[in-house]
Amino acid sequence: xERQASLVRKIGSRFVDPEIALLAGEELTGKVRxxxxxxxxxxxxxxxxxxxxxxxxxxxxxxxxxxxxxxxMIWYAVVTVLCVVRLWGNYLxxxxxxxxxxxxxDDFQRWHFRYVIGVLTAGFLWSVVCIVQIPIVQGExxxxxxxxxxxxxxxxxxxxxxxxxxxxxxxxxxxxPPAVTLTLMSEPNYILAFMGLIFxxxxxxxxxxxxxxxxxxxxxxxxxxxxxxxxxxxxxxxENWNATLEASVEKRTKELRNLVVHDTLTGLLNxxxxxxWFENMQRSGDELxxxxxxxxxxxxxxxxDGLSHAIGDEVLRAVSNRLREHIDDQHxxxxxxxxxxxxxxxxxxxxxxxxVDATIQKAQYAVNQPINISGHTLxxxxxxxxxxxxxxxxxxxxxxxxxxxxxxxxKRSGRGAVHNYDNLLLIxxxxxxxxxxxxxxxxxxxxxxxxxxxxxxxxxxxxxSYEALLRWNSGELGFVPPDEFIPIAEESALIVxxxxxxxxxxxxxxxNCDDIAAQTKVAVNVSIRQIIVxxxxxxxxxxxxDTGLSARRLVLEVTESIFEKRQTxxxxxxxxxxxxxxxxxxxxxxxxxxxxxxxxHQIKIDAVKIDKSFVLKMDENAxxxxxxxILIAHRFGLKVIAEGVExxxxxxxxxxxxxxAHQGYFFARPGKIPCPNxxxxxxxxxGV
Ligand code: C2E
Ligand code: MG
Ligand code: MG
Numbered sequence: 001x002e003r004q005a006s007l008v009r010k011i012g013s014r015f016v017d018p019e020i021a022l023l024a025g026e027e028l029t030g031k032v033r034x035x036x037x038x039x040x041x042x043x044x045x046x047x048x049x050x051x052x053x054x055x056x057x058x059x060x061x062x063x064x065x066x067x068x069x070x071x072x073m074i075w076y077a078v079v080t081v082l083c084v085v086r087l088w089g090n091y092l093x094x095x096x097x098x099x100x101x102x103x104x105x106d107d108f109q110r111w112h113f114r115y116v117i118g119v120l121t122a123g124f125l126w127s128v129v130c131i132v133q134i135p136i137v138q139g140e141x142x143x144x145x146x147x148x149x150x151x152x153x154x155x156x157x158x159x160x161x162x163x164x165x166x167x168x169x170x171x172x173x174x175x176x177p178p179a180v181t182l183t184l185m186s187e188p189n190y191i192l193a194f195m196g197l198i199f200x201x202x203x204x205x206x207x208x209x210x211x212x213x214x215x216x217x218x219x220x221x222x223x224x225x226x227x228x229x230x231x232x233x234x235x236x237x238x239e240n241w242n243a244t245l246e247a248s249v250e251k252r253t254k255e256l257r258n259l260v261v262h263d264t265l266t267g268l269l270n271x272x273x274x275x276x277w278f279e280n281m282q283r284s285g286d287e288l289x290x291x292x293x294x295x296x297x298x299x300x301x302x303x304x305d306g307l308s309h310a311i312g313d314e315v316l317r318a319v320s321n322r323l324r325e326h327i328d329d330q331h332x333x334x335x336x337x338x339x340x341x342x343x344x345x346x347x348x349x350x351x352x353x354x355x356v357d358a359t360i361q362k363a364q365y366a367v368n369q370p371i372n373i374s375g376h377t378l379x380x381x382x383x384x385x386x387x388x389x390x391x392x393x394x395x396x397x398x399x400x401x402x403x404x405x406x407x408x409x410x411k412r413s414g415r416g417a418v419h420n421y422d423n424l425l426l427i428x429x430x431x432x433x434x435x436x437x438x439x440x441x442x443x444x445x446x447x448x449x450x451x452x453x454x455x456x457x458x459x460x461x462x463x464x465s466y467e468a469l470l471r472w473n474s475g476e477l478g479f480v481p482p483d484e485f486i487p488i489a490e491e492s493a494l495i496v497x498x499x500x501x502x503x504x505x506x507x508x509x510x511x512n513c514d515d516i517a518a519q520t521k522v523a524v525n526v527s528i529r530q531i532i533v534x535x536x537x538x539x540x541x542x543x544x545x546d547t548g549l550s551a552r553r554l555v556l557e558v559t560e561s562i563f564e565k566r567q568t569x570x571x572x573x574x575x576x577x578x579x580x581x582x583x584x585x586x587x588x589x590x591x592x593x594x595x596x597x598x599x600x601h602q603i604k605i606d607a608v609k610i611d612k613s614f615v616l617k618m619d620e621n622a623x624x625x626x627x628x629x630i631l632i633a634h635r636f637g638l639k640v641i642a643e644g645v646e647x648x649x650x651x652x653x654x655x656x657x658x659x660x661a662h663q664g665y666f667f668a669r670p671g672k673i674p675c676p677n678x679x680x681x682x683x684x685x686x687g688v
Contacts, residue, residue, distance in 0.1 A: 032218045034103055037112055039214070040162040041093045044115065047159045048083045048090070051122050054152050055079040058129070061148070065141045067133075075129050082125065086118040116166050123173030126152065130178035135185045142182070146192055149174050150199050157203045161210035168204060175200035265313060266320035269334035274342055277332040278396040281346050290389035291356045292396075293343040294403035295323070295363070296411065298381045300339035307376060314373045315380060322366040326359060340407075341382075342400065352388065360384055360418055383410035384418040405429050435488050438474045443501060447473055450505055451670035455523065455641060455663045458655055465521035465555050467663065468506035469670045470498070490527050499530040500539060507547040507554065509673050516673070523555035525588065531558065532567050537577040544581075551582035557609065559588050563602075572603045579604040586641070591625050600636050608633050610659070612644020618653060630658050 055076050062068045093111055097103070103111065126149065134145055153174045160167030175196050182193035261273030269277060281288065297319065304312035316339065323341055327333045332344040343363070347355045364382070371378045385406025387399050405428075406419040413419075442448060452466035472480045489495040503524050510522035530536060544551055556578060562571045575585050587600075590608040600608075610629055614622040630640045642654045645664030654662065 028219060028222050031222050032215060034108060035218045035222075036162040036214070037103070037108065037115065038097065040115055040160070041090055041097075041111075043159045043162065044086065044090050044118070047119070047122070047156065048086045050152065050155050050159070051079060052083045054148055055083075058145075058148060061141065061144050062133070062137070065137060067137050067141060069136075071132065072129070075125065075132075079122070079125050082118070082121055086122070089114050089118060115163070119160065119163070119166050119170050120173070123170040127173045127177040130174075131181050134178050134181045142189060142192060146178060146182075146196055149178055150196070153199065153203045157207040158210055161207060161214050164208065164211045167207045167211065171200060171203050171207060175203070263335040266317055266335050268320050268324065268341070269332055271334070271336065274332060274334040274336075274344060274400075275396055277334075278344060286346075287348070288346040289349045289352045290396075290399065291345045291347075291352055292387045292389070292399045292403040293345070293356065293360065293363075294336070294385040294387075294400065294407040295341040295343065296383045296385070296407045297339035297341075298383055298411075300380070303378060303380075311373050311376065311378075315371055315378060318371045318373070319367055319380060319382075322369075323363055326362040326366060336400070340404075342403075344396070344399075356386055356388075360386075383407050385410060386418060386420045388420075432488055434477060435474075435480060435485050436492055436494075438476050438480075439472075439485060439489055439492070439494050439498075442472060442474060443497060445475060447475060448498070448501065449473070450502060450509065452506075452509070452522075452673045453663060453670040454668050455661050456667050457661050458659055463517070463520050464661055465523045466510065466516075466673060467523040467557070467670075468502060468509075468525070470502050470525075486527070490529050493529060495527045495529050496533055499525075499527060500543075503540065504543050504547065507543055507549040510553065511547050511549040513673050519553070521553045521555050521584065522549075523557055523586065525557045528558070528561055528571065531562070531571055531574050537574050537581070540578060540583070541581060555584040555586055555606075557586045557588040560590060560592065562587075568602075576604045579606075591629055600632065600638065605638060607639035607641055607660070609641040609643050609663070612664070615642050615644040615650055615654065615664070616646065618650060623653075623657075626654070626659075627657055634658070 059068060059072065059076050062072055093114075096107070096111070130145065130149060134142055137145065153171050156167065156170055156174065160170055179193040179196035179200070182189045182196065261269060261276055263270040263273075278290070281290075297315075300312065300315070303315055316335070319341070320333075320335065323333050323343065327343055327345075331346055332342075334342045334344075336342045343359065345352065345355055345359060364384075367380055367382060371380060385403040385408070387402035387406060389399050409428075410417045410419040449471050450468045451471055452468055454463045455465045455467060456462070457464050470482050470486070472482070472485055474480050486495065489498055503526075506522045506524050510516060510520070533539075540554075540556075541551075543549075544554065556575075558575070562568070562575070579585055584606040585604060586607040586609055587605055588609050589611040591614055592611045608629060610626055614626050626642070633640045639660040640658070641661040641663060642650075642659045643663040645651050645654065645662045645666045647666060650664075651662055651666060
């Protein structure tokens with residue numbers, strides 16, 4: 001403030017209102033000063049021309065009054081010269097200002113000084129002419145002189161508004177000398193002098209007001225300009241800030257996007273990530289084909305349940321890292337969920353198949369290496385389903401679905417292998433879905449019935465039992481063979497209700513059939529899924545009670561998979577309970593599954609049924625298996641039944657090997673009960 005005040009004192013006071021200048025501030029005052037000088041020079045033309053013309057008018061008035069003197073003529077010549085000099089100065093100023101936006105301080109001082117000199121000299125000349133002429137002229141001429149001077153002052157109050165002090169001096173120079181002269185004359189004209197002074201005061205106030213308005217408007221203009229500039233600056237800063245903000249938002253968005261598209265446990269792409277990657281690849285316009293590898297870890301559930309979920313997580317992480325190592329950036333590797341991983345390979349059509357084989361091989365080798373976690377050495381394998389994208393089938397969801405189907409197929413037909421997807425799989429899958437749906441309605445829609453196939457004693461040909469074989473005539477799908485629908489019913493646990501129904505119906509049928517010998521049994525197939533349902537033995541007992549069938553007349557056929565399942569203890573307990581009730585337990589499809597020979601003694605069973613595949617084949621290997629099975633079974637005191645006996649040769653051979661009973665088309669196809677109630681005499685059958 002102090003500096004500002006001193007500045008105003010130093011320069012402002014000369015030509016701007018100190019109060020206003022103080023308000024405007026130092027920098028702004030400087031700008032306004034320069035503008036005022038510009039304006040002053042712009043108005044100067046008018047001032048000069050008015051001087052010239054009013055001076056000429058003055059000459060005319062005095063000439064008309066016959067008062068024109070040589071001194072007046074000289075005065076006007078001086079005025080004219082001054083006007084020319086001032087005009088020239090004005091021109092120079094305009095020229096000097098043209099090339100530059102703002103005057104330097106020195107230039108400003110110089111041009112300001114020149115202006116002041118020009119104006120004040122003009123004012124001085126008017127003072128001189130008034131002082132000299134007014135006493136000389138009388139009456140009307142005095143009035144005319146005062147009117148001309150007053151007109152001049154009126155114009156100056158506006159024209160000299162940019163310059164406060166100079167304007168004031170000019171006005172005073174115009175009006176004070178004639179007023180004083182009028183009073184000091186030999187014949188003073190006080191009225192005219194008084195009027196002249198009043199007019200001076202009015203003009204000084206007008207001039208000051210004009211100056212103030214001008215100054216304020218210039219201050220406002222500059223403030224506005226500064227504001228605009230300020231805003232522009234701020235905008236620029238805001239733009240920068242916006243750009244920084246945009247960058248950080250973009251960065252953060254990318255980070256969030258990364259989180260969204262990556263699996264938190266393994267860091268691999270997740271489902272969204274795989275989709276996004278695929279879309280980007282498609283958009284890239286490269287002529288690439290795609291292959292999806294659906295990788296499903298084998299027996300991961302055992303690790304998870306048996307050890308802990310924490311160790312399970314570690315295994316998933318280790319597998320992820322190993323998979324990632326064998327895939328470069330051009331391809332994608334992701335976790336589909338649980339123990340399922342995906343690799344999506346992008347390659348030219350010619351190279352793709354080779355790349356898939358190589359990648360699976362490398363990945364299998366890497367993942368198969370032992371994983372050491374918390375003192376456990378774990379071995380992990382996986383099943384792979386592969387699907388290739390053709391131009392007609394570019395959707396990633398469809399591709400993954402196909403690869404998933406192919407992997408499921410691998411799981412069904414033994415793990416650890418690779419299966420390529422083909423269209424048959426999809427058809428198969430759709431059929432499985434349709435069967436699953438139709439099965440849910442089959443029981444209530446009474447679409448099931450049972451056929452019975454006899455099991456014939458090898459020695460003597462008596463019917464030992466009838467095997468109950470379920471048949472399904474679906475309202476929607478027509479006849480569906482049990483080999484097709486039973487596994488699906490087992491997968492979905494529908495088998496529990498269906499199995500109970502079969503058991504009840506079979507017991508009822510055999511109990512109510514009068515044509516059947518009292519000791520002939522009924523053999524009912526039972527799935528593991530049914531056995532592990534709590535209360536299975538009680539359910540069987542209840543059915544026996546309900547139907548009135550003796551436990552001694554019931555055979556339950558279970559498959560070898562009972563040895564494979566983890567609930568072996570539970571299963572053997574249930575089977576033992578049933579066995580203790582007097583029910584016979586037979587192992588069905590013996591020889592096809594888990595090598596259970598050594599564990600036969602662990603479970604209370606009565607017989608094994610050698611699978612029909614061995615009987616039907618009856619080659620060297622099959623014979624070895626059958627003979628071995630018969631040998632061991634007999635060692636354990638178990639009977640041996642051969643199923644799938646279609647020919648007499650087979651029967652004879654099996655007899656020679658020592659089987660205890662036969663079942664097969666050679667004797668009877670599954671059919672209605674009562675079956676022919678007779679003994680199959682060996683001679684009779686063979687025709688011997
Ligand atoms: P399985 O228990 O091994 O039944 C014997 C299968 O062999 C039957 O097939 C029967 O028709 C067939 N078969 C009998 N003799 C011959 C022959 O000489 N040659 C040939 N090629 N086949 C013969 P099916 O009836 O199609 O049953 C297939 C499988 O479905 C059964 O195999 C059994 O595992 C399952 N199954 C059938 N009914 C039921 C049921 O009620 N419950 C359960 N859990 N499974 C059932
Ligand atoms: Mg069976
Ligand atoms: Mg069988």
